[in-house]
Amino acid sequence: xxxxxxxxxxxxxxxxxxxxxxxxxxxxxxxxxxxxxxxxxxxxxxxxxxxxxxxxxxxxxxxxxxxxxxxxxxxxxxxxxxxxxxxxxxxxxxxxxxxxxxxxxxxxxxx
Ligand SMILES: [Zn+2]
Numbered sequence: 592x593x594x595x596x597x598x599x600x601x602x603x604x605x606x607x608x609x610x611x612x613x614x615x616x617x618x619x620x621x622x623x624x625x626x627x628x629x630x631x632x633x634x635x636x637x638x639x640x641x642x643x644x645x646x647x648x649x650x651x652x653x654x655x656x657x658x659x660x661x662x663x664x665x666x667x668x669x670x671x672x673x674x675x676x677x678x679x680x681x682x683x684x685x686x687x688x689x690x691x692x693x694x695x696x697x698x699x700x701x702x
């Protein structure tokens with residue numbers, strides 16, 4: 592896994608919608624006037640599931656926590672929460688923070 596320190600997303604210059612992918616078009620209004628933005632590292636778990644059987648390059652990672660994390664600026668993204676040893680402790684609303692960017696799956700979070 593290659594790790595980078597910045598958590599890069601995109602902001603739309605037209606409607607100010609922020610999202611966690613680096614895209615050329617805004618998924619909210621369709622504008623192509625977007626630019627990269629650094630997103631806040633802190634977030635909360637909005638929803639999650641524990642994946643016991645992963646497929647493809649995720650097979651060796653399972654079991655793992657797959658979560659929708661909402662950052663401080665209300666950007667939601669689907670991500671993996673790393674470093675969880677007891678899955679029964681994971682709760683909606685838990686505070687997590689950006690750990691790094693995995694070249695295959697994108698941003699990864701941790702407690
Ligand atoms: Zn937009």
